[in-house]
Amino acid sequence: MPHAPSHVVTVILRRMRQEARPEVIAAHARLRAAAAQAEGFLGAQDSWLPPHGDEIDLVTVFSFRSRRDLEAWDRAPERQRLIADLDRHCLDISERAAFDGLALLQPDRVRVSKPETVAILIGLILTLGWLADLLLPPFPEPGRTVLAVSVNVCLISYGFLPWSIRLLDALKRKAR
The missing domain is CATH 3.30.70.100 (Alpha-Beta Plaits)
Structure with a gap:
């Protein structure tokens, strides 16, 4: 309509x-x-x-x-x-x-609860941490950890988290 x-x-x-x-x-x-x-x-x-x-x-x-x-x-x-x-x-x-x-x-129309957001964050951190371990083994510590955390924070904050929340919200609306 x-x-x-x-x-x-x-x-x-x-x-x-x-x-x-x-x-x-x-x-x-x-x-x-x-x-x-x-x-x-x-x-x-x-x-x-x-x-x-x-x-x-x-x-x-x-x-x-x-x-x-x-x-x-x-x-x-x-x-x-x-x-x-x-x-x-x-x-x-x-x-x-x-x-x-x-x-x-009006407030943001995305309706994703805090537990859902936390679950998304944990999933992204584990996935990106695993990828960092695969891609960064030759890097010496503590530089490797600093680089992995920095990349995680940037990718999650500016890319993956907003995208995944919008995706989850769209899936929830579609299921209704």
């Missing part, structure tokens, strides 16, 4: 002088009113962070039904005009972050 398109949330942070706040509020209200007319617009929320010195930050979150709706809004000439008006009052503007279905904010 195909998945429905996920909602998209965009977040942007604008910094301005406190005296620019009334103009920013007015410009942002015009932007929100225009966005409310856009296809797929779900809502917006603003949060003013506590002032620091004579500057203040505005965090804005816009929600759209899909990435396609957000991209159409991004291309709208009215939006471009309103954003330019809003941004001229700002000292600094963050890059906008867009999250589809909040995927980047």
